[in-house]
Amino acid sequence: MADWVxxxxxxxxxxxxxxxxxxxxxxFAVYRSPDDKFFATGGYCTHEKAHLADGLVMDDIIxxxxxxxxxxxxxxxxxxxxxxxxxATYPVKIEAGKVMIQI
Ligand code: FES
Numbered sequence: 001m002a003d004w005v006x007x008x009x010x011x012x013x014x015x016x017x018x019x020x021x022x023x024x025x026x027x028f029a030v031y032r033s034p035d036d037k038f039f040a041t042g043g044y045c046t047h048e049k050a051h052l053a054d055g056l057v058m059d060d061i062i063x064x065x066x067x068x069x070x071x072x073x074x075x076x077x078x079x080x081x082x083x084x085x086x087x088a089t090y091p092v093k094i095e096a097g098k099v100m101i102q103i
Contacts, residue, residue, distance in 0.1 A: 004093070004100045007040065013099070018073070020053035020063060023103065028090065029053045030099060031073045031093045033060065039073050040101040046078065046085035 007021040013032040020043060021028045027043030029052040041062075050066035052073075057063075062073040069083030072100050076087035091102040 002102045004102050007099045007101045010038075010094060010097050010099055013038070016057050018057050020051060021101070026040065026103070028101065028103070029062070029073070030092075030101065031057060031062065033057075035075070038094065039058050039098050040069070040090040040092050040102065040103075041073055041076055041087040045069060045071075045083065046087060047083045052087075 005023055007030050013019050015032050016034045018029050018031045029041050029043045031039040045064040046103050047069050052062050054065040056064050059071050060069050060072050060074050063070050067082050070079040071087050076089040078084055078086050093100050
């Protein structure tokens with residue numbers, strides 16, 4: 001059974017941005033979409049070990065900072081070369097101004 005953990009405060013992430021969250025020896029990326037919804041994925045690009053929190057959010061896409069691979073951060077879907085393995089995604093909920101993710 002996966003646990004809900006507090007990743008950050010709602011205000012820690014700006015719209016159309018992403019931050020890093022580390023927990024239990026693992027790393028995650030927490031996104032806030034342009035339409036003000038929150039999402040979470042694994043932190044590292046599935047191509048090489050670049051952290052996606054250093055990348056660029058555009059609509060529902062995260063662009064990796066290293067080789068510009070792209071994923072849909074809402075579904076985890078890899079959007080083409082050089083990334084071909086999808087990202088893991090995690091359920092997110094907002095509670096009392098905190099972003100909670102189920103990992
Ligand atoms: S490390 Fe992300 S595209 Fe290569």
